[in-house]
Amino acid sequence: MNKYFFNDMGVMLGRSMRHILRSMDTIITVTIMPIAFMLLFVYVFGGAIQTGTDNYVNYLLPGILLISIASGISYTAYRLFLDKQRGIFERFFSMPITRSSVLWGHVLTSLVSNAISVVVIILVALLMGFRSSAGLLSWLAVAGILALFTLALTWIAAIAGLSAKSVDGASAFSYPLIFLPFISSAFVPTESMPTFVRAFAENQPVTSIVDAIRALLSCKPVGNDIWIALAWCLGILVVAYVFAMLVYKHKAA
Amino acid sequence: MSHNEIAISVKGLRKSFKNLPVLTGVDLQVKRGSIFALLGSNGAGKTTIIKILTTLLKQDGGTAVVNGFDVASQPGNVRQSFSLTGQFAAVDEILTGRENLIMIARLRHLKNSHQLADDLLKRFSLTDAADRRVSAYSGGMCRKLDIAMSLVGNPQLIFLDEPTNGLDPEARIEVWKMVRELTDGGTTVFLTTQYLEEAEQLADQIAILHEGRIIVSGTLTELQNLFPPAKIEYVEKQPTLEEIFLAIVGKKEEK
Numbered sequence: 001m002n003k004y005f006f007n008d009m010g011v012m013l014g015r016s017m018r019h020i021l022r023s024m025d026t027i028i029t030v031t032i033m034p035i036a037f038m039l040l041f042v043y044v045f046g047g048a049i050q051t052g053t054d055n056y057v058n059y060l061l062p063g064i065l066l067i068s069i070a071s072g073i074s075y076t077a078y079r080l081f082l083d084k085q086r087g088i089f090e091r092f093f094s095m096p097i098t099r100s101s102v103l104w105g106h107v108l109t110s111l112v113s114n115a116i117s118v119v120v121i122i123l124v125a126l127l128m129g130f131r132s133s134a135g136l137l138s139w140l141a142v143a144g145i146l147a148l149f150t151l152a153l154t155w156i157a158a159i160a161g162l163s164a165k166s167v168d169g170a171s172a173f174s175y176p177l178i179f180l181p182f183i184s185s186a187f188v189p190t191e192s193m194p195t196f197v198r199a200f201a202e203n204q205p206v207t208s209i210v211d212a213i214r215a216l217l218s219c220k221p222v223g224n225d226i227w228i229a230l231a232w233c234l235g236i237l238v239v240a241y242v243f244a245m246l247v248y249k250h251k252a253a
Numbered sequence: 254m255s256h257n258e259i260a261i262s263v264k265g266l267r268k269s270f271k272n273l274p275v276l277t278g279v280d281l282q283v284k285r286g287s288i289f290a291l292l293g294s295n296g297a298g299k300t301t302i303i304k305i306l307t308t309l310l311k312q313d314g315g316t317a318v319v320n321g322f323d324v325a326s327q328p329g330n331v332r333q334s335f336s337l338t339g340q341f342a343a344v345d346e347i348l349t350g351r352e353n354l355i356m357i358a359r360l361r362h363l364k365n366s367h368q369l370a371d372d373l374l375k376r377f378s379l380t381d382a383a384d385r386r387v388s389a390y391s392g393g394m395c396r397k398l399d400i401a402m403s404l405v406g407n408p409q410l411i412f413l414d415e416p417t418n419g420l421d422p423e424a425r426i427e428v429w430k431m432v433r434e435l436t437d438g439g440t441t442v443f444l445t446t447q448y449l450e451e452a453e454q455l456a457d458q459i460a461i462l463h464e465g466r467i468i469v470s471g472t473l474t475e476l477q478n479l480f481p482p483a484k485i486e487y488v489e490k491q492p493t494l495e496e497i498f499l500a501i502v503g504k505k506e507e508k
Contacts, residue, residue, distance in 0.1 A: 004362055007359070007362065008360060011356055011359045011360055014356075015345065015348065015356055018347065018348060018352070019347045022347055022386075023347070086341060086343065086346075087339045087340070087341040087342070087343040088343045088344070088345060090309055090337065090339050090343060091337060091339065091343035091357075091402070092360070093308075093309055094307045094308065094309055094332060094335075094336075094337040095332060095336075095357075095360055095361065096329065096332040096333045096361070097360050
């Protein structure tokens, strides 16, 4: 690794963090939809949903956090696409810098901005009656799972941003990701679903991640869910990273 | 020309995109400290040559040596020795002018990046706009900042890909002035343009790229001498570079 990697990545991180701090609307648009879902499900549909818990906000929050991350990462694709299109990539690549630092700057920025969105949503959930008696270790575990989930999706976003032909294409890929939590245990228990849907819901990544976070926050035993969740996140992360780097090398060469 | 006097040496450069040959054997030499203008129509392959020389693209065949380093085998060393100002202003619009310059200085691993930024802002009369976001800059100011960013760290060689494309005449003249000042400090400038007047105004050496090859190169006077003088002339008139270009390329002048 180049001895300037961390210096270069620091410069890149500083650059895209400035982008985020100067356009807070990106944080607002990322948080507003999940918060709207949360209000809708808690105060409109919630009364009719039988989850076996008396606090539906507690039940709902993990899925809402995943939706916010799934929509947040589309901004990474968008920013990468703009960099590629506006020629600033060419300037960077024609300079004696560590080339991968450009991409890592965007990835770390995604981690930070999604963390901000997640904190905002948890604060709103607290106002709506979310309560957790989880200890520090459980919260750290939740933060770790969410960070891994963010990284995994961010590398998918990197593929989309680097290979997109238009701005719309760069962000449209995230719609199915936002939709995944709806066909999972995020809003209703999977037991209530028809067999075929239930089979999909129980075996897609979101359910294990949601169940693991829910168990951690409600101080229940997490069982195998956390390992399945981690395996999904790491698996997606590694595959997406490899593909993103391939696309990146192809574009940068 | 001795070896040290040559900044860029290109021999038999070839490049195709899929089945479309763009460069079919380009030869050129650029003298250190000179302004070299590569002329050609849209799509002639000017940007492709720049991309190969700046290590952004790999050639299919032929050699290119920049500041003594081969672009294919020593891209890292080549990147230490030049600066590229691409066709589209490669500035960060959300950052301020000053932040853009500091960012480049830090990426070039230079100390006192703030001082360097201040100096360049002053030199390009951008001090008043230094702390405004670049999105509020005019096209001319953007281009000036773009060129200023390329000067961070005093590179020996600067590539300018269509530096005045889309600028108004006033901004264009200002950019020309800046380019001339660069060579006063010994910097070599390699520029591409489709504006013939630009090459006429600036260049020490002109090369015309047509159908994948350099079909003519030399100083303006040398090119003018290639043009056959008319037999009967009532008014003494030197051919303009535009006439030379169009005559050689074989296209009709569109008016």
